[in-house]
Amino acid sequence: MRRAVLSLCLIAACWSVSACGGDTPETTPTSAAPVSTALPEPAGARAQLAARAAAAKDLRQVAMYTFKSPKRPDRRVVVTRAVDGTWRIDVPGGAHGGAVDIALVFAANTLHQCALAAGNHPYSGCVKINGALPAKADLKIQHLITDWQNMLTDRRLAIAVAEVAPLPGARGKCYSVESSAASMTLPLDAGIYCYETDGTLTAAKVAFGTLLLEGTPGLAPPSVQLPGPVVPGNPLPLNAPPSPKPSTSTSASPSPKA
Template identity: 90%
Template sequence: MRRAVLSLCLIAACWSVSACGGDTPETAASSAAPRSTVAAMPTEPRAQLAARAAAAKDLRQVAAYTFKSPKRPDRRVVVTRAQDGTWRIDVPGGAHSGAVDIALVFAGNALHQCALAAGNHPYSGCVRIAGALPAKADLKIQHLITDWQNMLTDRRLALAVAEVAPLPGARGTCYSVESSAASMTLPLDAGIYCYEIDGTLTAAKVAFGTLLLEGTPGLAPPSVQLPGPVVPGNPLPLTAPPSPKPSPSTSASPSPKA
């Protein structure tokens, strides 16, 4: 009888230990910290800038910038990047030494320079550009949202990138960009580029001037349209052509002596 009771106690004790032991792995598993599914942000400045420039390619928004350029009053530039990939950049006083407001518009798979009706230029018209804008008509602002983004993401390009103090009024992170090869000329302007982590360009200080984002970008329209009809001709140059010299007047000839 005593042996039977002892056997039952031993069996009960084994069940108790087994039950306690079975709970231990479950408790440990439930208390383990979950693995992070978020990729770590790059720490190298070149990689950080490349990541922001890559994100910028996918942005669709309307952003206004204060544009400061040498020997010109501050201007308000509006950059529209539509949902369908078309875009428009409005630049007051962008041609003829500030006399003509223009818009650069990419629509219909082609770039256009459009003169806007304002002031002493009472009509609108768009010139279709075959290839790139000629240097004498190139404001360069459009490169900040087109080909220069590709260059900032190209790790084969000889760029030296460093994080720098933010430009006055700029949000996000700012990076200085210059050539890492003294004998090489960069295909983009060396300077300072500032981006939010989502790819929004908040400021840029480059050879042609400085842009600073105003407020928060707005929602993008479905598409952009040309602000005027397509007309034949050449794009308007940045600098106004010289005024024609007056022809000599016959009245200016010395009168014969009496």
């Protein structure tokens, strides 16, 4: 009797294991929640601005801006940052009090100021700049895509940063930048800087004027080229040169009466 009961138990146990499949049961795969590859934005206005300025260093694009400056009509500035690291900034009326269109071009590891053929300046020519542009010829626009980006990422620089309301028409986030030491002069213009998360500068309001991005930046070219031959000389100044004084001629003087 015991032997019969034992046999029945073994049969039942085997049947139970068989019904469960014996091996570890397969489970239907479930799709895991998507993992975001975007890095979270750092906390704090200064850290956020530094992150966006750092991203700007790697951008390669063609961007157009409306440029507003005191006592001048609005102008369209084109900023080209090529794939190979060369860049060009076209500024209508950028020299001689608005009489000459210019382009600042960084190519062959050298900065050039190029006069563009337009209006009463019928020829193009580029002057090599050794070092920085002299103050009388420096529009400062180029600093927004060169050395000022490095300063905005430098945590040792004594600047105070706060998030502010966006400038009219600006996208992304805007940050005010000023000196955090009353006795210290900043190596960049205090003002408001606006960036997208990818580093695109969408607006800037600084001492020399206001820039506002137009539309969406386009694809960058492989490289930029000088728009004219390299010529000797000095960069054209921002202001118009003084008008030459009329020469006086002794022959035009009235003859004394006898």
